[in-house]
Amino acid sequence: MFESFYGLSHTPFSRDIPTDQLYPSLMLEETLGRLEYAAQRQLFAVVTGDCGTGKTTTIRKFSEKLNPANFKVLYLSDSKLTPRHFYKGMLEQLGCEAKFYRGDAKRQLHREIELMRGIHHLHLL
Ligand SMILES: Nc1ncnc2c1ncn2[C@@H]1O[C@H](COP(=O)(O)OP(=O)(O)O)[C@@H](O)[C@H]1O
Ligand SMILES: [Mg+2]
Known part of the structure; x- marks a missing residue:
């Protein structure tokens, strides 16, 4: 509705803009280079910025251009994350049922990561 009023071909600021159609700002390119x-x-990297400045979008673009033969991306989103849920969430995304006790789950995750590195030559992100 407002799109035609303003002569827009797409709804702006939607979450699913194809990553090849994003505006290639200097900040976007710089952040992608640093994440790479x-x-x-x-290494560890932290992306910070005000709400709506493109953090999630940048990471979405970054994860799409990673070669899945070399990298596996795990995504956890939980503002009340506990260590137990951290291990459980990570292991589930690796297709494993997490051990009940936190210490066991931690060792289990370490083992899985070592297997991915050593056998499948995959990096985890
Ligand atoms: N490079 C870009 N080109 C076009 N639109 C963008 C770009 N970066 C962000 N946006 C738009 O801005 C909105 C907010 O960005 P988002 O990544 O969700 O911000 P943040 O995670 O920092 O709160 C996105 O839904 C998207 O529509
Ligand atoms: Mg976000």
């Missing part, structure tokens, strides 16, 4: 650097070296 961190991923190749298996």
